[in-house]
Amino acid sequence: MHILVTNDDGITAPGLMALARAMRPLGKVSVLAPDHNWSASGHVKTLNRPLRVREVHLADDLKGYASDGAPSDCVALAMLGFFPEKVDLVVSGINPNINVGHDLTYSGTVTAAMEAVISGVPGLAFSMDSPVDSLDELHYESAARVASKITEKVIAGQFPPSTLLNINIPNLRENEIKGIRVTRQGLRIYRDQLVRRLDPRNRPYYWIGGDSPLGVPEEGTDYGAVTDGWVSITPLKLDLTDYETLSILSRAPWEL
Numbered sequence: 736m737h738i739l740v741t742n743d744d745g746i747t748a749p750g751l752m753a754l755a756r757a758m759r760p761l762g763k764v765s766v767l768a769p770d771h772n773w774s775a776s777g778h779v780k781t782l783n784r785p786l787r788v789r790e791v792h793l794a795d796d797l798k799g800y801a802s803d804g805a806p807s808d809c810v811a812l813a814m815l816g817f818f819p820e821k822v823d824l825v826v827s828g829i830n831p832n833i834n835v836g837h838d839l840t841y842s843g844t845v846t847a848a849m850e851a852v853i854s855g856v857p858g859l860a861f862s863m864d865s866p867v868d869s870l871d872e873l874h875y876e877s878a879a880r881v882a883s884k885i886t887e888k889v890i891a892g893q894f895p896p897s898t899l900l901n902i903n904i905p906n907l908r909e910n911e912i913k914g915i916r917v918t919r920q921g922l923r924i925y926r927d928q929l930v931r932r933l934d935p936r937n938r939p940y941y942w943i944g945g946d947s948p949l950g951v952p953e954e955g956t957d958y959g960a961v962t963d964g965w966v967s968i969t970p971l972k973l974d975l976t977d978y979e980t981l982s983i984l985s986r987a988p989w990e991l
């Protein structure tokens with residue numbers, strides 16, 4: 736079992752190291768992650784410039800590789816033969832902040848897992864419910880143990896290669912976590928505001944600011960579960976077709 740560990744926060748992020756350590760008992764671990772933070776970068780395929788990769792020494796004698804590409808580029812590199820051994824599974828994270836609802840379309844953590852599934856192997860994305868802007872004393876070790884237990888199940892179970900799981904873990908000690916809930920995507924409430932300022936040359940620039948997003952804590956959803964102290968596992972698929980609307984549209988007359 737050859738497990739690729741990546742993330743969107745960059746090769747130096749503590750969540751990456753915690754996840755890599757947790758994967759070591761489960762198989763051969765390779766780390767290939769971006770050389771800087773790509774959070775909220777969406778699903779990227781870098782085609783118009785070369786991708787550079789350099790070797791990095793991580794803690795615990797673990798060798799890693801840092802790329803100037805996006806998280807999904809890191810997965811593509813690995814799947815297309817960067818490592819001599821075929822990759823069987825991709826785990827991404829542990830992102831310090833949750834990825835729920837519409838976040839999934841922005842999330843580098845999740846799009847790395849999506850890239851795995853596009854390449855034909857299961858992809859698991861792990862995120863934690865940490866307060867935005869406070870990265871102190873996060874329970875990475877507890878989240879990593881949860882990640883290891885879930886990954887072990889994916890390795891042992893007969894899940895299809897298209898298995899794409901979005902996992903959100905409360906920022907709690909392991910014994911404070913209530914358990915696991917299988918959920919659907921919930922709804923985010925974004926509070927983005929456009930901030931317009933002037934640069935030192937008096938030219939305007941724009942910055943998307945505003946308060947961090949809220950969510951609708953509905954039962955059965957990712958946001959509902961994780962904010963209530965449960966680990967949330969949401970199975971995803973890349974088929975974005977809206978079948979309900981497809982059926983309505985199919986009944987409409989569409990002659991030109």
Ligand code: MN
Nearest residue numbers: 743744774830
């Ligand atoms: Mn991130």
